[in-house]
Amino acid sequence: MTDNHPSIQAPDAIAMLRLSAIGDVCHTVPVLRALQDRWPETAITWVIGRLEASLVGDIDGVEFISFDKKAGLGAYRALRHSLARRRFDALLHMQVALRASAASLLIPAHRRIGFDRERARDYQWLFTRERIPPAPRAHVMDGLLAFAAELDADISRPRWDIPVPDTDEAFARRHIPEGRPTLLISPCSSQRARNFRDWRAERYARVIEHAAREHGMATLITGGPTERERAMAAAIEEEAECPVTSLVGETSLKQLFALIRRATAVLCPDSGPAHMGTAAGTPVIGLYASSNPDRTGPYFSRQWCVNRYPEALLAETGKTVEEVRWGTRVRNPEVMDRIEVEDVVEKLDGVVSGEW
Template identity: 40%
Template sequence: MPATDLNGARIAIVMMSAIGDAVHTLPVVNSLRAHAPDARITWIIQPGPHALVANHPAVDEFVVFDRKKGWRAYADVRRAVRGRRFDLVIALQVYLKAGLVTALLDSPRKLGFDRARARDFNWLFTTERIPPRGQRHVQDQYFEFLEHLGVPPLLEWGLGPTAEESAKYRHLLPEDGRPTVALVVGTSKPGKEWPAERYARVADALAGDLGVQTMLVGGKSSRELEAAAAIKRLSGHAPLDLLEWDLRRLVYLIDRADVLVSPDTGPLHAGVALNTPTVALMGYTNPKRVGPYRRFHDLMIDAYGDPGEDYPVSAEYRPGRMERITPEQVVEKVELALKRYPRGR
């Protein structure tokens, strides 16, 4: 499609959650900024992912939608954009709350997914839709919006820690000459998670056989805290517990790690964006749709499919398959990552 002239355009992006989706949105905003340096980009987002990207240089303004406020959250958005007209709205999210937010924005051009992929009747809130294409990796689906607009896609995230953040968090992980492996133990869905006792076995094997330091990274949800307690209790070489509700600190720790081990959750995609060698534990969700994007597929453990199965890209969950992943497989992939992707410091 011919390139759309977006120089000087006022662009609103509706992508409110979650952390992984926010990471996938960053190449979109970077591509728009490179294509139209004078555009004004507004991103409507929820507080959690906002903490991850709040100071991103490609975004001029964030409008925070705090869903905990209920209907008042919509009033806050309406107040923030009152009297403003956007030249283009890019509706990347396809659930009802995002559709209602899209409806609040004044714009002659609201670009969204085709009807088949715009669940919750989100196509009702848009005036223009990208062509139908079926399920693809989430990142590729977001790039379809750029293709429709004639904007060259750039696979650049700009997520890394700033110099100030590195100075602020450096004390958390003093250099001691050992490689460091970050372990992500919690996700938004229990079905995605890997058993705590297996993380404990991995931590012991990495420390004993490879001389590796391990650390637990992520948030402090009840399931994460419970898993961390079990891992420390069951490990002879307990990992450093660096769980905290601070996403920029998490970015720093993942960036510092020599290897990241993670199920399908936001930190996995942050690791890929930061080019940290990432061992992805995939079983509950389809790795062709939400696995590591274009990087570290040789490190991925795919328990989603059966041996030899050429499964299609889909949003289908497959419960009970995370348990197929063994500690030995994870240790083998970490060892491969350390050899194949050494990180010069």
Template identity: 40%
Template sequence: MSQSICIMRLSAIGDVCHAAAMVTRITQAWPDTKVTWVIGKIEHQLVKGMHNVEFIVCDKAQPDARTQLKKALGGREFDVLLLMQVALRANWFASVIKAKRRIGFDWARSKEGHWLFTNERIAATKHTHVLDGFMQFADKIGVPAMELDWAIPIDAQDREWAQQQANQFGRFVIIAPAASKAMRNWTAAGYANIIAQLIEHNITPVICGGPGPVDADITQNILALCSHKQHSKLQNLVGITSLKQMLALMALADCVVAPDTGPAHMATTVRTPVVGLYAHSNPLRTGPYLTINQTVSVYEEAIQQEFGQSWQQLPWGTRAKGKDWMSHLKSAMVWDNIATLIHI
């Protein structure tokens, strides 16, 4: 058993959710082990307060982020570094972390010189979900298998706020329409159609998202297609909630509808079912972990048309590039999966 473990995973929200499951496995199996997680500034707002975890926030937007990280570490040496990010910047930051064992991804999943910053690698696998890939780091250092849990804390104030909202909404479904890139977003018309059907079934549609322009733009496009009556029935919380408040609200929702974006994986951490909307990435790799079977996807079609081969014949993680693939998702398919999950 390692006495001290440092984890490097800065971003993004979805990947941090997956990493939280692996971190929870370590802290539950080895409660006496000192766990330090180097994490991004925004992502920390979601997972802060995790039991038995020391967080060192690394604001990668700052030009002196590496220097500040080195200062925060204070020359400490860890038994193990789990370098769970292959991006060059994360690798460069990790170079200031002293550790006897520096464990990274296998050759197939390594890029941007990742191997230069490690001295051990996790086992090579084929067709592995990102969360399972992260769990391989725990396997590598001998952490016993545990029941899957994320254990991201939500304080009483945020739970109370969410309960107050839920009391006003009645039954509700959260729509988190914005991905990090606009091409991964479903159509405004598609979301408007789902909103109309939810309202017809006396279920409150609640639109959630961050304060960024992509979230704001798609939300405005959706709202422009909703009638005045529908506006009075739906709730728009985009840019209003904190990450912890959004998580608390998701825990009370009937389900969440979202593309390949952080909120889909946030909902999974509180075991709220998700209807994932996918075209560019393989849902078997990045889909909502507990409800992959409820994903609506045209990924296979997109890959076949763009590459002339099935995804099984291509490197794992191959993405479709076309900007219009999400428009191939049909509202009827999405609604059928929602109806199945919430039993209407």
């Protein structure tokens, strides 16, 4: 951030650039809401990923421009066409990726605000003129909210208010009727190289059995249409000695969000549904061993996270959380085995007892 940036006046137009992923887009919605609350007459344009737009792209009063990374150069041509002869008072460049920075060049803006130098990886600092203040060990969402603060918005009370169409609410109601306590499990994280976040199917099954026996809870398993996610759901169903309903590959993002809103609790590793749970106001029991929940955990549910990251990090690197770069991950295929069934059951019991 510059030491003496211009005094804030009501902007005519603001552009936000955050393409992906689902969790980070959920973190970005409170930025949008803070700007709307502070500058209700300002036109806001959000350049966003195609899939991510299916979750939040119907928020009123915002222009969403979908950027389809699978379209290659065509995505940039489409963005340039959409923004021809446009100019913004400020661009909030909130994604550290060369793809996003290349897209930022097509967004004309008087102020170009990016991350501080420490967080401006992939040369993002070359594409901006102002920077948010450094925050060496902040949660990801706090880092994004700092962009709204740069435009004089109040970030003290994050809100989401993501719309849910009646048809999607009806879908969720069919699967989670009023009054039925339900545990929603999204067992798989995104598929990335050396990204070891998935827990064992048999351990999910033991939690499901406890939820049914002790709390009378039904269980829904959700996920995408990949073979890996279908196989995980099938393994959990086979292991569990009580009924389980799988909706893997059968929901849109809106339908998933509607289900999460109606669920008693969400159980998942570090993944998009954890942050959808936060946006929906549903307690999230997060499973964290390879990544740090203080950085990427469900924002309002970190007390419900099972956190084995410090011990896993120490075993893998010989260093404490304070001694490594913020965001360091544990790249051990067996790291999630540090989370025991009893750890998760204890958190579930706390949520159900009303401590939330």
